[in-house]
Amino acid sequence: DAGVIQSPRHEVTEMGQEVTLRCKPISGHNSLFWYRQTMMRGLELLIYFNNNVPIDDSGMPEDRFSAKMPNASFSTLKIQPSEPRDSAVYFCASSRGVDQKLFFGSGTQLSVL
């Protein structure tokens, strides 16, 4: 299996621009998670989906952030407009059922200038 695939690996953008991060979960996994890693807050859960339905988005920082999962093999995390404080590594992870052993992608390093 190819594992969880995230794109792009790096994104550099200017404040105010829209940013879209993409994720392809492992085939057969029906839970998908978006995490963010920063020096200050460590790894924090933003949102997770089960069977393509958002279950908990309480970690989404504000309305500038939105996530979708149109089908079982694709998800996006969008930031509009982006701000310098959004600079972080964003990880996507997937799991099967209620298994807590998450499989993470390699992450997207986002820099907002």
Next chain:
Amino acid sequence: DQQVKQNSPSLSVQEGRISILNCDYTNSMFDYFLWYKKYPAEGPTFLISISSIKDKNEDGRFTVFLNKSAKHLSLHIVPSQPGDSAVYFCAANKYNQGGKLIFGQGTELSVKP
């Protein structure tokens, strides 16, 4: 409110010796705990887990100990190898609640030859 805490940001150990990484949690509802390992520019990978019905779980060189009364767990690596150098994250959740994991800040382990 940091529900999972790893108070040591870094640890340095000599090759062949034991590495002990510590983790404390505050939420008494947590009953499933995991350790993840992360290399630079990669996503975290699952290492070992333990449920609250146990106080020890072993997998090769890696052993996790859980002290529920103290709300403390530790990861022991014996013997430590240079390839173990990475950031180790402790995570916690309620069993069967899916992957909504609460992560600690991480401890960077350096194993010196």
